[in-house]
Amino acid sequence: MDFEAEMKKKAEAARAASRKLSVLPTGVKNKALLAMAEALEKRSSVILAANEQDLEEARQKGLKRSYLDRLMLNESRISQMAEGLRQTAQLPDPISQGDYSATRPNGLEIRRIRVPLGVIGIIYEARPNVTADAAGLCLKSGNAVILRGGSEAIRSNTAISSLLAKAAYENGIPEGALQFVEFTDRAAVDVMTHLSGLLDVIIPRGGAGLIKHIVANSSVPVIETGTGVCHTFVDASADQAMAVDIAVNAKTSHPSVCNAMETLLVHKAIAAEFLPRLAAAMAEKHVELRGCEQACAICPAMIPATEEDWSAEYGDLILSVKVVEDIQAAISHINRYNTGHSEAIVTTDIRNAHRFQREVDAAAVYVNASTRFTDGFEFGFGAEIGISTQKLHARGPMGLMELTSTKYLIYGEGQVRG
Amino acid sequence: MDFEAEMKKKAEAARAASRKLSVLPTGVKNKALLAMAEALEKRSSVILAANEQDLEEARQKGLKRSYLDRLMLNESRISQMAEGLRQTAQLPDPISQGDYSATRPNGLEIRRIRVPLGVIGIIYEARPNVTADAAGLCLKSGNAVILRGGSEAIRSNTAISSLLAKAAYENGIPEGALQFVEFTDRAAVDVMTHLSGLLDVIIPRGGAGLIKHIVANSSVPVIETGTGVCHTFVDASADQAMAVDIAVNAKTSHPSVCNAMETLLVHKAIAAEFLPRLAAAMAEKHVELRGCEQACAICPAMIPATEEDWSAEYGDLILSVKVVEDIQAAISHINRYNTGHSEAIVTTDIRNAHRFQREVDAAAVYVNASTRFTDGFEFGFGAEIGISTQKLHARGPMGLMELTSTKYLIYGEGQVRG
Structure with a gap:
């Protein structure tokens, strides 16, 4: 398949960008987020035109009203997306925060700091606002992101992600950090979930069927979200x-x-x-x-x-x-x-x-x-990328902190182990 | 396969035990750990006899010296295992420790506490001491554990795990909390890695081949450990x-x-x-x-x-x-x-x-x-279940804290969401 090579290329570009992104100063990330918000509002007509095409196709397919409502964008919903990005800019940057420190009897000084996960894959359905929300949270936490939205919102998502990527790259975010998968073929999901070594985690957001399929088949670690009985x-x-x-x-x-x-x-x-x-x-x-x-x-x-x-x-x-x-x-x-x-x-x-x-x-x-x-905003985290229903890595509403890993930094003066 | 049903039964028993274990007082867990240590030392002759059979078979197979050395037990190595269990008893219990707390504007009081992961699967090779180390760390952190050691150490591991389980159950640990898989068939690993919903995580400890196979095939979340270039x-x-x-x-x-x-x-x-x-x-x-x-x-x-x-x-x-x-x-x-x-x-x-x-x-x-x-003891964590080389959940040496998850407890007075 052609898109297999294409997906790998995207992931490699994201991986390379993630190295630069991981050490980017907070100020640069915040400035880019504000520019991304502005781009969405200024170019809303482009998004709305694309969204109208998605809606028209969905209507022709006879999709039900609640579905059309999730898909539909208007000026106010675009403003909400922009507002979400601005709020993300205002949140504290988790990267480089220390959460453990010790001096050992042999004089070694150990500290543990927060680092980005690296490259995050988001696989989601209908709601186009996820494109902006997820991109904002991943970038703020120093992660490159590969977004794969549903085929029904492909035109809306493509419009949104293009505007976001352009604004991001013009404002200091390394090129390749924000990738959108245009392949609407379901097989693209299976390719993405097998990019071990290139993707650090996949977060599926959508129906139980999508999530189950990904959990059962992914060789990339998955954070299971959002099924709630x-x-x-x-x-x-x-x-x-x-x-x-x-x-x-x-x-x-x-x-x-x-x-x-x-x-x-x-x-x-x-x-x-x-x-x-x-x-x-x-x-x-x-x-x-x-x-x-x-x-x-x-x-x-x-x-x-x-x-x-x-x-x-x-x-x-x-x-x-x-x-x-x-x-x-x-x-x-x-x-x-x-x-x-x-x-x-x-x-x-x-x-x-x-x-x-x-x-x-x-x-x-x-x-x-x-x-x-149970919601990131209601719990006071200021944002949410999803609600984890698994016990590993994160449980419950996931904010910026849950999009990070850790790294031990050790300072010595020539210590060797006995 | 017969062992498929058997494995499921073990996992279900472990799951049921994990519910009781998760709320067991620290004192009970510590007492059991000390009794387990004593059982190993008192009944060391049983372990050594089993180990001698494993060694004899390994010699006949012509396995190399370094391998035999990893497999070999003696009084001093059994004492080390016992000492490890006693040290684990002395470590602080991570369960119920709080790590976040907030009162929201609507009066909801939120706190987050540490809880066990649930049921942990450990798949390991040659060294029989892993049986005691892993059992001790999992029990102390309130987790049930299913141990699957390599076929070469099957008699040693069976002897150790039987002694440990007996001592544990006689001292207040719920029956079923410590399970050992006697099936030496490689297929048992594949059954174990597909017990989604019954196992919360699998931690492989062994050669790169074993780890790679498990990461690529498991539908249960895996923590990748111990490959180091x-x-x-x-x-x-x-x-x-x-x-x-x-x-x-x-x-x-x-x-x-x-x-x-x-x-x-x-x-x-x-x-x-x-x-x-x-x-x-x-x-x-x-x-x-x-x-x-x-x-x-x-x-x-x-x-x-x-x-x-x-x-x-x-x-x-x-x-x-x-x-x-x-x-x-x-x-x-x-x-x-x-x-x-x-x-x-x-x-x-x-x-x-x-x-x-x-x-x-x-x-x-x-x-x-x-x-x-890079080692749990050298970093001051007092113990180590492995060294994670992935970014999700845990990175670097994993101690007791890394064997836990979290839970949000929320107190209200009738609050509803607007």
Whole structure:
């Protein structure tokens, strides 16, 4: 295949650029980010024209409304992209920050500093704003980046990335640091995930199918992101009004995102009182409820849930509901069916709160709050490249720090090992 | 295959045990580690008898002396294993240590704590001491572990792991936390590297062939360890006597380990003076020198190096030698041929020292010291499970902290997202 050689060339150029980028002063990186933001706004007409073509093709293919909405750009969304780049410029530069230092008995002075990962591959779907967000975060953290967006947004992504790369290179970013893959062929993903030695990590952002495929097949290390089968457990001692508010927010404020709730568990002691309240509130928001046998007995309007429902990431106004014996059963259910993303307990019992946080295995475990808060901005990191659901390297929202590695610097005066 | 089901059963048992292990108090873990140490010493005769059978088989196969030495156990080596477990008991427990905390404007209280990775797979070769070392470090950091040693040490490893598991379970470690794979079939490695969802990480320890195979094929995340093509660059301004000492130590103090030097680079301005001194010192230690054209011109006794020499990890008393134009050429050579392990410069020029440390891409970059110091004990971590040569998750010597992940705990009072 022609694009195999082409991809390798891109990766080699990115690798060469990453060496220069890794030692670039913060001021240069920030100036480039501001210029990139300006380029997007000044040349928005170019982006919008490209986006209109993508939209037209998507409409012709009959893609559904929610999909078209993710794909669609307008002046305000372009301004948001630009604003994101400006915010990234303002964040502290993680590179060269020290995080360990020791003087050994033999006089060796050891310190560990933050360095870029090197070359990061981002494989993503529909949303064209990822192009700008990911490019900004990778450059700020001193990494070269290879972006591979979905075929549906190819014209929008190409327009955005060309503008960004031009502005970056004109402002001191080494040429090759920002690469965009124009090949819409799915095979390009497989080529990219086998560029071991040229790429340091691949971060997939998209649907469960894409992520699963990449995790199973990549020989480049992968950070798994963004699949979320999130639960809320309403304990016997819960403030029930609070529990309804939290559940409605976790389910309905943005159902398509990964930190939305998919399953609600309720303690059997309060199920008969709580579930009708929950059902009424969810009905107002047009949420379909799928209940276990006990839940359906209490609220006959619920659809009986099947085994598949407990591991479903609906991404939609659907909620599965299960009555559990006790907190132990709730924790077991969650640790069996969750994806390690975000889980919540609503309780007034401090012992149960503590136990839930200790024993539930997930990136973020909440007491009395909505799972919707799992997000780099909400956590105070100022930005986010994705939410890791794996345990290696990074877990939970990944900001600039998670795009770095470390290096030991050792100073001696001729020491040799005995 | 029968062992496929068996492996899955082991992994599921380890996963279940890991849930209990993750919340076990430090005191229980430490007590178990001390009991494990005692079991090894008290029952050393069982281990030695098993080891003698392994050695006998290896002798019959005609395996070479250095190999037999790695395989061989005696009372003193068993005491060292026990001592390692006792030292691990004394190390601080990383679990539940906090490393980030914030109160957000909406009142949410966020903190991040250290948690175990979960289930760790260790795939290793010859040295039976890895069985005890790895088991101790994994248990102390709250992880369940599945050990898969090489077929040559199968009887020794089985004896050691049985004693360890018995002592552990009798002292409060949940059953299933310490698993040993008795299948010597190579296919067991491939089964193990595809237990996604049951294993959280695989750490291979062994030859380059084993590691390469696992990195290329595993669908479980891997931490790449221990391949070391390490360089020492002798700058024009170097203290030449110091440079000879460092080079001799880096090459000859333990040639088979990954932090030993494989290539020496020397600035052309001092090559004619320095190389004969180096050659004389290396001759005393019986080191074979393979030189570039310029090096051979200065020291005609050197064997001409081929392209393969620059990327060879000899693990033996062989050193490749290259004369370089300047520090820029030295850095380029290293970044092209190294494995990201350990690199050193010998110099009295502070600007070159700084530049070398900034621009060389490796886990550990030394000024005026031997690369042999890259080691968890020498760096002050008290223990080491391996030396990571990748950038993701951990880089350089990995101690207990590198066997952990994180978890966000969030406390609210009913907060929902706007």
